[in-house]
Amino acid sequence: MNHDTVTEAAPITSADVGDAARLVAFGLQPKLLPARDAEYGDLIRRHREDPRFAALAGAVAAGLGLVVLEVSPRAGMAVTAGEDSVFAVRMGDYARRAGTESADRFLHGLAHLAVAAMAFPRPEDLADDAYVGRLSVHGVDAFVRQACLRLEERAEQRGEISDPEVDGPGLEAAWRVYARRSATGATKDARRLAASTIGIVAKAVAFLVDSGFLQRVSDDAGGTYRSTARYQLQVRDTAGSAAMSELLELGVVAVTDGSPSLLAAAIDGGELAPGAGLPFHGV
Amino acid sequence: MTVPARAGLPGEAPPTSGPALPPGAAHPRSGVTEEGLARRLKALACTAPLHDLEARKANLAGEYTVYAMAELGLSAIDLVTITMDFDTGADHDEIVARLRPRVAAQAPGRDPAEYERVARWVLENLINVGSVDRGFRAVYGMWTREGEYIRRDYDFKLLEEVPGPDGHIFLRATDEAINVLVGALDTDVTSAQIAADVKLEHLIRRGRLAEARFAAEQARYRTVQYAESLRRALDATRRNVRAVDWLQGVPDLIDEAFEHVADRYRHENAILINIRRARDEAEESERKRGAAELVDIVQDCIRRHTQLQTRLMEAGPLFRAEQDRQAFAAPSTRTGLDLYGQLLGPLLELPVGDARRVSDRFFAAGTGLRTPVAVRLHDLTEMLLTPPAPRDHLGAELPEPDVSLTPDDSRYSESQHDAAARLLDIPPETPRRLSGLLAEAREGDPDLGYLVALLAFHAASPPVGTALRQGDRTLLVAVDDGTELDDHEVGGADLIIGTAVLTGARPEPEGPTPA
Numbered sequence: 001m002n003h004d005t006v007t008e009a010a011p012i013t014s015a016d017v018g019d020a021a022r023l024v025a026f027g028l029q030p031k032l033l034p035a036r037d038a039e040y041g042d043l044i045r046r047h048r049e050d051p052r053f054a055a056l057a058g059a060v061a062a063g064l065g066l067v068v069l070e071v072s073p074r075a076g077m078a079v080t081a082g083e084d085s086v087f088a089v090r091m092g093d094y095a096r097r098a099g100t101e102s103a104d105r106f107l108h109g110l111a112h113l114a115v116a117a118m119a120f121p122r123p124e125d126l127a128d129d130a131y132v133g134r135l136s137v138h139g140v141d142a143f144v145r146q147a148c149l150r151l152e153e154r155a156e157q158r159g160e161i162s163d164p165e166v167d168g169p170g171l172e173a174a175w176r177v178y179a180r181r182s183a184t185g186a187t188k189d190a191r192r193l194a195a196s197t198i199g200i201v202a203k204a205v206a207f208l209v210d211s212g213f214l215q216r217v218s219d220d221a222g223g224t225y226r227s228t229a230r231y232q233l234q235v236r237d238t239a240g241s242a243a244m245s246e247l248l249e250l251g252v253v254a255v256t257d258g259s260p261s262l263l264a265a266a267i268d269g270g271e272l273a274p275g276a277g278l279p280f281h282g283v
Numbered sequence: 284m285t286v287p288a289r290a291g292l293p294g295e296a297p298p299t300s301g302p303a304l305p306p307g308a309a310h311p312r313s314g315v316t317e318e319g320l321a322r323r324l325k326a327l328a329c330t331a332p333l334h335d336l337e338a339r340k341a342n343l344a345g346e347y348t349v350y351a352m353a354e355l356g357l358s359a360i361d362l363v364t365i366t367m368d369f370d371t372g373a374d375h376d377e378i379v380a381r382l383r384p385r386v387a388a389q390a391p392g393r394d395p396a397e398y399e400r401v402a403r404w405v406l407e408n409l410i411n412v413g414s415v416d417r418g419f420r421a422v423y424g425m426w427t428r429e430g431e432y433i434r435r436d437y438d439f440k441l442l443e444e445v446p447g448p449d450g451h452i453f454l455r456a457t458d459e460a461i462n463v464l465v466g467a468l469d470t471d472v473t474s475a476q477i478a479a480d481v482k483l484e485h486l487i488r489r490g491r492l493a494e495a496r497f498a499a500e501q502a503r504y505r506t507v508q509y510a511e512s513l514r515r516a517l518d519a520t521r522r523n524v525r526a527v528d529w530l531q532g533v534p535d536l537i538d539e540a541f542e543h544v545a546d547r548y549r550h551e552n553a554i555l556i557n558i559r560r561a562r563d564e565a566e567e568s569e570r571k572r573g574a575a576e577l578v579d580i581v582q583d584c585i586r587r588h589t590q591l592q593t594r595l596m597e598a599g600p601l602f603r604a605e606q607d608r609q610a611f612a613a614p615s616t617r618t619g620l621d622l623y624g625q626l627l628g629p630l631l632e633l634p635v636g637d638a639r640r641v642s643d644r645f646f647a648a649g650t651g652l653r654t655p656v657a658v659r660l661h662d663l664t665e666m667l668l669t670p671p672a673p674r675d676h677l678g679a680e681l682p683e684p685d686v687s688l689t690p691d692d693s694r695y696s697e698s699q700h701d702a703a704a705r706l707l708d709i710p711p712e713t714p715r716r717l718s719g720l721l722a723e724a725r726e727g728d729p730d731l732g733y734l735v736a737l738l739a740f741h742a743a744s745p746p747v748g749t750a751l752r753q754g755d756r757t758l759l760v761a762v763d764d765g766t767e768l769d770d771h772e773v774g775g776a777d778l779i780i781g782t783a784v785l786t787g788a789r790p791e792p793e794g795p796t797p798a
Contacts, residue, residue, distance in 0.1 A: 080651055147627065173634060242649075
């Protein structure tokens with residue numbers, strides 16, 4: 001570590017570039033935290049104190065096709081993959097069926113969105129850096145099912161026929177695809193049924209754990225997890241806005257007054273797996 | 284073995300051209316008839332899986348045509364419905380086990396493994412294990428108001444698998460299944476319940492037990508359904524403070540439910556007294572058994588009501604606790620994106636083709652990054668050539684338990700016990716004195732005397748009730764007639780020991796034949 005000797009006037013050396021790349025490399029290990037690794041912590045501090053080093057680290061990241069979300073002691077060097085980056089996750093690699101079956105593809109994406117919505121149920125939770133979300137696999141499934149049930153009831157009240165036309169699979173309402181998929185199922189080897197919604201949510205959650213976005217707390221309710229600072233950043237700064245802009249392109253604008261809608265909208269009626277309450281308490 | 288979930292509906296294929304209506308189609312453009320038709324078609328479709336069971340049994344490898352599969356299917360739905368409680372449903376194995384006697388009765392004398400296989404086949408087909416959704420799909424067509432003919436998919440399930448609190452998977456009967464099962468249940472639950480109760484009381488008074496049993500079972504289905512809808516309402520209360528109408532809606536609901544419970548409880552207790560009387564006074568064994576079964580059913584109803592009542596009493600405190608937790612939390616001054624209200628909610632309403640674009644974007648941006656794995660040819664070759672590790676469906680091998688033998692500290696060996704038993708196997712006609720037995724016992728084994736004495740003392744207070752319950756024919760009995768025992772090892776009375784023969788349903792313990 002030589003950052004103590006670096007002064008404003010000194011030219012950038014290859015050692016500096018090496019350190020900057022090292023910091024990015026740390027950022028590529030999402031489960032690693034600066035608090036757990038002295039060298040990582042030093043580099044984070046240097047990033048904060050030395051603007052030139054910070055610019056260098058940013059350049060290295062950008063060159064690799066990474067987007068820097070935040071560099072801080074709590075989240076470390078939080079980087080995410082740019083859209084065409086080699087680090088990006090492709091749906092086809094993520095789940096084999098999702099490559100071919102359009103319903104499965106949708107369900108896998110939806111599971112990720114639902115996990116995020118469950119981790120940060122209120123708008124202020126997403127904005128509050130100190131908030132730690134808590135969620136369970138069964139809870140996420142039950143909550144989406146509930147939302148689907150409400151939509152079904154609403155469609156019935158309006159006298160709409162929600163059964164899709166035979167020749168227009170893409171026209172089926174999204175909630176219906178989720179609702180008709182079985183929640184769970186017995187398998188011969190007592191593993192989770194991968195194509196069931198709980199299986200899909202569990203896969204999403206396990207993937208997010210590997211991404212350093214969630215941490216396992218216990219095995220209750222199909223697995224209980226808490227969110228990390230990185231996940232909050234990822235959802236708030238990248239995923240949420242990307243999905244929102246796509247939604248806007250489709251011409252769907254949901255106007256809210258900033259008050260939480262999850263409470264009022266998603267949780268009446270229907271059944272929830274026992275113990276899968278809404279996560280309105282930090283860990 | 285499963286077939287695709289698409290079950291065709293009977294009926295001719297109607298023409299697809301809109302305006303040129305066939306002469307047979309009455310009021311094609313009036314929505315009411317068309318909707319009624321669609322409703323009936325859907326109801327019909329719900330029975331299709333059961334017919335399907337019958338139709339496909341011939342294709343199974345083996346002689347399965349003798350089984351009435353539709354009957355087994357309905358019976359399975361019955362069993363699941365009855366075991367549905369507040370928290371859980373029935374578990375697969377339980378249903379299979381309870382279905383088996385019926386399977387066995389249909390084809391007596393076959394291999395029990397076959398019964399198991401048939402029961403499991405029926406259950407799996409009701410879940411439709413082979414399909415991705417684990418459900419069924421039927422196609423129906425109807426005219427729109429614009430005069431266009433459209434075919435639609437109708438998806439439904441009969442039995443669904445839900446996760447239990449401890450990770451087990453439970454079965455629940457869906458609304459469709461309950462409709463198939465009892466039919467026309469889509470009525471006012473309360474009034475249907477009252478009707479069933481009145482009918483039940485009436486039938487019992489007139490002593491028509493077979494019909495009363497049917498009515499009681501009907502009442503129980505309704506009870507389950509009532510509990511089910513109430514459970515939903517209470518679960519809503521549990522998690523939701525603002526969306527539930529706590530000013531009027533829920534309190535009214537709870538009051539109503541309390542009233543219902545109190546009413547049913549009174550009713551069913553009265554019925555219980557009636558049936559118990561019928562049971563005790565009945566002389567035919569068939570009638571007695573019928574009444575006893577009725578008692579069980581009504582007791583089960585009462586148990587369910589008690590459960591319901593417990594839930595009702597929890598509701599109030601729960602609401603207050605939730606309100607404290609949710610409503611009085613300090614609101615944050617900053618706001619962010621409302622993931623549910625602005626994203627997930629609207630997304631679910633979109634057609635799936637559009638929704639997928641949004642979910643794909645969220646997935647691409649929300650999963651983070653993966654460092655790509657670079658493969659070396661060397662590793663790859665090795666990986667490809669490594670034989671696959673056999674996956675052991677039995678799980679990891681259990682370590683050999685380290686068992687240390689506890690020393691055998693019993694005073695008498697197995698053979699000594701046998702010898703004593705032989706000695707005490709006294710013919711009923713010829714009871715013996717303890718002193719004689721002791722002398723004989725000590726002839727072969729000096730230790731045996733004490734054991735015989737102990738057994739004899741035990742026989743002084745014989746376990747008559749246990750012997751009767753076990754259905755024993757004879758019992759060892761010892762009687763003291765006042766004679767002193769003169770022995771160097773044991774003291775007390777020189778008992779007379781004999782074998783009493785137990786006879787009849789309520790025999791008094793007979794002493795030994797006179798000494």
